[in-house]
Amino acid sequence: MTNDKPGHHLYARIFSRRRLVLLTSVAGIAAIVALGGPTGYTHLSLPWMSSARAADAQSQHSAGFADLVAKVKPAVISVRVEMDETSDASDLSSDKEENSPSGPPFEKFFQQHGSDEAPGGMPQRHELIIGAGSGFFISPDGYAVTNDHVVDHARSVQVTTDDGATYKAKVIGTDPKTDLALIKVDGKSSFAYVNFEDHAPRVGDWVVAVGNPFGLGGTVTAGIVSAQGRDIGSGPYDNYIQIDAPINKGNSGGPAFDINGNVIGVNTAIYSPSGGSIGIGFDVPAQTAKAVIAELKDKGVVTRGWLGVQVQPVTTGIADSLGMKKVEGAMVDEPQNGSPAAKAGVHSGDVVTALNGTPIKDSRDLSRKVAALAPGSSVKLDILRNGESKTLTVTLGELPNRKQADAGNREARPDSRSPHIGLRLAPATEVAGSGGKGVVVTGVDPEGSAAEHGFQSGDVIVDVGGKAVGDASDVRNALSEAKSQGKHAVLMRVKTADTMKFVALPIG
Known part of the structure; x- marks a missing residue:
């Protein structure tokens, strides 16, 4: 039997x-x-x-870890959000599930449930999306941290504490670039809370995660810090802590603690070919979260320094060709017109080797260091140009806020037939070594649809929708024509460094 x-x-x-x-x-x-x-x-x-x-x-x-858990668990909350699909349903599904950092197998683990029927089986006019995430109090008066992708588009936010009490919360501010959000519960000033750790953990240190996986609030798991400085392609400032404490959907926004009960990271994403935990999770470091949350509490938004350059990592070949002893630094593809870098005299082909005397490891390291500085800051850039070292003084601008820019241009959008795909293009005839045919990708918006479909600087677009293209206007015209025909994607023939391929790029 x-x-x-x-x-x-x-x-x-x-x-x-x-x-x-x-x-x-x-x-x-x-x-x-x-x-x-x-x-x-x-x-x-x-x-x-x-x-x-x-x-x-x-x-x-x-x-x-019983003593540790007893100490920190009362500060951890379950976060429940309601969203109306009629407002931003398409954005909701793409932002939170399908387009998590790089799509599957990377998952932002925010659990969602949707229903398009009333209890009696009658179709509803609006679809109500209900999501379950996690968070934690950082002050006794009700300020709490969670993920941006948990509360983004939320119509209402409700939190449940460890003792089962439920409270309404409001969103104070969000920062999509680091996937962090600050929420506030009013009416009480004695919430249990936890603190951020001031120092980065070591690889191998113990870590305890507490959260609301699959709606099972108050769940505790343990593991170690597996790695630091992980870049998973989810944004320009990726610098995740990797942990192996099991975390799943619904753990989004929950804390990861060290053995002293301090928060070392905010659970944000997992690597999951199967959709469940396989012991590879990613946390926003406490140092990043602490700075972002402080600014959200003070101003409701995060402002970042802006240099205004498209950069790429220095490869072994680039280092050899420039006579560099180390494969380090960020190579400038192009300074943007009117940007602080252009005004300071930064040229295409310059290699940024240091910022305020601190060596630059790669292009992403430069982005993070610049973003950590306040707009208006004066910085010293050490660059290598034609084999010679130079130092330039740059006054940083303010990184344009994409959401604010989108809101400001919303009224003009109906008159623009050209979809935004997140590419900066130049005629191949003007870029040495590109073959002279098509248009060359000189910059990629890390948050655009093109980046999500694998476009990189140096790619050459040969034709769009079956038509040869020679400059950016040809690409815009082809995209507009496809959109006017009701197409949701356009087929591009793209030449990469070692192959020719077709890419179906969404243009909705």
Whole structure:
């Protein structure tokens, strides 16, 4: 007779291990088993140990993270949001699920449920989307941190504390570029709260995650810090901490703690070919979160320094051709017209090697360092130009806010038939080594649809919709024509460094 009860095989494995322990004890081998824990070893009480001795061993050595969890768990909240599809349903689905960092297998783990029927089975006019995420209080008066992708487009926000109490919350501010948001619960000033850790954790340090996976609030998991400085392609400032503590959909916005009970990161994404946790999670570092949240609390928005250049990493080939001893720095593809960099005399082909005396590792490192500075700051750029080192003084501008720019241009959009795809283009005839046919991609908006479909600087677009293109206006015309015909995507023939391929690019 077959036992099909869930967990049957698990119990069988446990039973087998118990048999193994009994056999080894009969053989007289080892009386103590070392179980890795946050404070050292845990003693296994064996039959010949006195009860007093076993109790003494238990009192001297913690068996796990229970004390830590009891300390921090009251500050962790479940976040429930309601969104009306009629307002931004298409944006909601693309932003939060299909277009998570780089699409599957990277997942932003915000659990959503949709319903288009009333309880009696009658179709509703509006589809109500309900999402479940996580968060944590950072002050006793109700300020809490969660992810931007949890509360973005929310019609209402509700939080549930560890003791089961439910409160309404309002969104104070969001920062899509780091996927962070600040919310506020009013009417109480004695919430349990936690603090951000001031120092980055080490690889191998213990980490405990608390959150609301799959709507199961108050769930605790443990693991270690697996890596730092991860770039998963979700934005221009990627610098994630990688952890192996199991986290799943619904853990979005929840905290990851060190053994002292301080927050080392905000759970944001997982690598998941299957859709569930496989032990590869990504957290926004506490240092980043602390600075962003402080600015959101103060101003409701985050302002960042802006240099105004399209850059790419320095490859081994570039370093060799320029006579550089190290493969480091950020190579300028093109300074934007009227940008702080252009005004300071930065040229295409310059390699930025240091900012205010601090070496630049690569293009993303430059972006992060510039963004961390306030607009109006005066900075020193060390550059390499034609084999010579120079130092330029640049006064940073303010990074344009995409949402504000979109809102400001909304009235003009109906008159513009050219879809925005997030590419900067130049005729191939003007770019050496591009073959002279088509248009060359000289810059890619990391938040645009082109970036999501693999476009990179240096790619050459040969034709769009079956028509040859020679400059940016040809591409715009082809896109506008496809859109006027009711098409949702246009087929592009693209030449990359080593192959020719077709890309179906959405133009909705």
